[in-house]
Amino acid sequence: MTTNISKDLLMLMLERMWRIRHFELKLTEMYNAGEVGGVHLYIGQEAVAVGACAALKDSDYIAGNHRSHGHPIAKGANLKKAMAEIFGRIDGYCKGKGGSMHLADFSVGILGESGIVASSVPVATGAALASKLEGKDFVSAVFFGDGASNQGACHESMNLASVWDLPVLFICENNQYAVTTSYKDTVAVEHISDRAQAYNMPGILVDGQDAIAMYEATAQAVERARNGEGPTLIEALTYRFEDHSLGLEKIRKSEYREESEIDEWRLRDPLDLLTKSIVDSGTATPAECDAVSANAHAEVEEAAEFARNSPFPDESELYKDMFASDMPVV
Amino acid sequence: MTEKMFMQALGMGIAEEMRIDPKVFLMGEDVRASVYGAASGLHDEFGDERILNTPLSENGFFGAAVGAAAVGMRPIVETLTSFMWVGMDQLVSQAAKMRYMFGGQATLPVVYRAVMYYGGGSAAHHSDRSYPVFMNIGGLKIVTPGTPADAKGLMKTAIRDNDPVIMFEDGTLLGTRGEVPDDPDFTVPFGVANILREGTDVTVVAIAGSVPRALAAAEEMAKEGVSVEVIDPRTLVPLDKETILNSVGKTGRLVVADPAAKVCSAASEIMSIVGEEAFWDLQAPMQKVASKQVHIPFSPSLEKLVYPTSDGIIESIKKTLG
Ligand SMILES: Cc1ncc(C[n+]2csc(CCOP(=O)(O)OP(=O)(O)O)c2C)c(N)n1
Ligand SMILES: [Mg+2]
Numbered sequence: 001m002t003t004n005i006s007k008d009l010l011m012l013m014l015e016r017m018w019r020i021r022h023f024e025l026k027l028t029e030m031y032n033a034g035e036v037g038g039v040h041l042y043i044g045q046e047a048v049a050v051g052a053c054a055a056l057k058d059s060d061y062i063a064g065n066h067r068s069h070g071h072p073i074a075k076g077a078n079l080k081k082a083m084a085e086i087f088g089r090i091d092g093y094c095k096g097k098g099g100s101m102h103l104a105d106f107s108v109g110i111l112g113e114s115g116i117v118a119s120s121v122p123v124a125t126g127a128a129l130a131s132k133l134e135g136k137d138f139v140s141a142v143f144f145g146d147g148a149s150n151q152g153a154c155h156e157s158m159n160l161a162s163v164w165d166l167p168v169l170f171i172c173e174n175n176q177y178a179v180t181t182s183y184k185d186t187v188a189v190e191h192i193s194d195r196a197q198a199y200n201m202p203g204i205l206v207d208g209q210d211a212i213a214m215y216e217a218t219a220q221a222v223e224r225a226r227n228g229e230g231p232t233l234i235e236a237l238t239y240r241f242e243d244h245s246l247g248l249e250k251i252r253k254s255e256y257r258e259e260s261e262i263d264e265w266r267l268r269d270p271l272d273l274l275t276k277s278i279v280d281s282g283t284a285t286p287a288e289c290d291a292v293s294a295n296a297h298a299e300v301e302e303a304a305e306f307a308r309n310s311p312f313p314d315e316s317e318l319y320k321d322m323f324a325s326d327m328p329v330v
Numbered sequence: 331m332t333e334k335m336f337m338q339a340l341g342m343g344i345a346e347e348m349r350i351d352p353k354v355f356l357m358g359e360d361v362r363a364s365v366y367g368a369a370s371g372l373h374d375e376f377g378d379e380r381i382l383n384t385p386l387s388e389n390g391f392f393g394a395a396v397g398a399a400a401v402g403m404r405p406i407v408e409t410l411t412s413f414m415w416v417g418m419d420q421l422v423s424q425a426a427k428m429r430y431m432f433g434g435q436a437t438l439p440v441v442y443r444a445v446m447y448y449g450g451g452s453a454a455h456h457s458d459r460s461y462p463v464f465m466n467i468g469g470l471k472i473v474t475p476g477t478p479a480d481a482k483g484l485m486k487t488a489i490r491d492n493d494p495v496i497m498f499e500d501g502t503l504l505g506t507r508g509e510v511p512d513d514p515d516f517t518v519p520f521g522v523a524n525i526l527r528e529g530t531d532v533t534v535v536a537i538a539g540s541v542p543r544a545l546a547a548a549e550e551m552a553k554e555g556v557s558v559e560v561i562d563p564r565t566l567v568p569l570d571k572e573t574i575l576n577s578v579g580k581t582g583r584l585v586v587a588d589p590a591a592k593v594c595s596a597a598s599e600i601m602s603i604v605g606e607e608a609f610w611d612l613q614a615p616m617q618k619v620a621s622k623q624v625h626i627p628f629s630p631s632l633e634k635l636v637y638p639t640s641d642g643i644i645e646s647i648k649k650t651l652g
Pocket of ligand 1: 066067115116117144145146147148149175177178179244
């Protein structure tokens with residue numbers, strides 16, 4: 001894809017995509033070594049969150065789901081705190097109380113990932129409501145899967161956002177499956193983006209392997225939202241290269257999807273595609289791109305070391321944070 | 331002080347807080363027309379911007395309140411207890427858990443106003459007394475005002491509080507009258523029980539709609555020379571254990587009157603605390619006067635058998651006296 005996006009932004013996207021990729025390759029390695037538990041890998045989908053977040057400002061909000069590392073890293077989360085959280089340590093984002101599926105960093109607008117499928121969709125809609133009520137110019141974006149798109153929470157939120165013209169982006173990551181079930185067996189329309197019509201908002205179908213396409217679609221939706229024109233539904237067609245989650249040994253990928261299908265999608269690795277665009281357009285050299293990857297790799301190694309060395313939360317943390325005020329829990 | 335109806339007192343509390351704090355807004359189904367009464371006059375005063383009629387999407391707008399609160403607003407959500415089931419995921423997975431799960435990053439000043447109708451022939455789908463369910467979940471403050479003054483004072487505290495609060499507005503009390511302070515600085519703190527009547531022989535802890543019934547029972551018992559202390563905990567989370575334990579220390583006898591269904595009721599929890607912490611103070615087995623463990627039947631001949639009554643409370647008081 002040819003583009004007039006700045007070199008800085010392209011290199012930032014490449015950096016964030018490599019951070020996610022190396023972060024999760026490291027998690028896989030540490031899972032195999034018995035250092036961390038099972039987590040949901042985002043590998044293969046990096047262009048979706050990174051392309052989308054590149055179109056957002058720090059003051060904008062995002063919320064996500066159980067496939068939970070890509071969104072925060074794309075929005076600028078700190079790798080050390082993210083890794084320490086997955087290790088259940090006190091220096092983690094949530095002091096070890098959230099774990100992999102509940103990364104959050106309110107200071108950079110990450111309102112949190114969610115273990116309950118579609119549960120963060122109304123929350124992101126509410127952040128957009130606050131923006132509108134207060135006449136602020138921030139927007140919110142929520143990432144959810146093809147499976148989540150069948151939840152009432154999604155439908156209720158899209159309708160609510162549309163009748164109230166809220167500045168929210170509904171970003172559906174259609175990675176083709178919910179665990180082992182193809183969306184073709186559970187979604188009544190051809191494209192999830194078609195559902196936008198029912199809520200009287202634009203529905204955009206995007207190549208989710210292409211970070212630049214994601215950026216451009218999101219930028220358009222953000223502009224609409226900031227102008228007070230309301231929400232947009234973006235369906236990003238993508239694919240998870242790995243199993244539903246590490247640790248679910250029972251779910252063999254070949255039982256519900258063909259190896260050939262996986263191989264075909266792997267030919268469209270989002271990192272290869274973005275690197276190629278950058279190199280082909282003369283924006284940066286292959287060596288510069290390799291350096292971005294090497295840097296991200298080093299950051300991830302450092303994060304893993306940081307996480308390993310961080311202490312576990314002690315007993316004094318157990319009841320803390322149940323309430324804002326100090327009060328006995330029972 | 332002015333005499334007000336419970337329902338008006340709730341509305342006064344909301345209006346006063348909305349005047350003070352522009353971040354407070356109210357949303358719910360048909361709130362502009364105030365079909366449930368307490369929001370009467372608010373739309374005229376505060377307009378479309380701050381009084382929002384929602385679609386019938388409890389999960390959607392319960393969750394939107396969480397999101398708005400997470401970024402600094404102070405939403406009030408109006409609903410009925412019986413419609414809360416539809417929005418349970420947002421109440422439990424988000425409102426209740428978000429702060430803890432994110433290590434204290436989220437501050438969620440949301441008030442869910444749950445109008446609690448029962449006793450009027452509304453049958454099983456519109457008669458829930460569900461506060462014990464939410465006590466069990468944790469992370470939510472649970473408020474059950476028993477008098478008009480508390481309705482106003484606790485509403486104001488709920489709106490100022492930085493945690494998610496559920497105000498259970500007992501339908502059997504909405505028409506009751508009482509003196510309500512006009513002072514906009516008047517509030518009622520959470521976690522402080524109200525000793526409505528002092529006594530020395532038996533302690534009756536009464537929750538929500540049981541409050542007037544317990545007071546009537548105490549009045550009757552006084553005629554028989556029995557001195558009953560009546561305590562309204564006012565908030566179930568946080569619970570003022572001290573006041574209850576001190577009273578039991580004095581009387582040695584406990585009756586708990588609770589309109590919720592008997593199994594795992596608020597009464598169950600209070601009795602369990604007294605059993606664990608004040609067993610040796612007790613001179614007789616504790617008595618629970620809660621609703622029968624059935625769904626609410628439509629027919630008045632059956633429905634009237636379900637809830638705690640003054641007579642039921644009197645009977646239990648007598649049991650503790652042997
Ligand atoms: C409400 C709810 N139902 C079921 C689950 C179990 N579950 C976890 S992930 C998942 C599949 C979600 O599919 P999708 O939304 O497409 O996201 P993906 O995993 O493909 O990224 C399921 C069924 C859950 N966490 N929450
Ligand atoms: Mg999926």
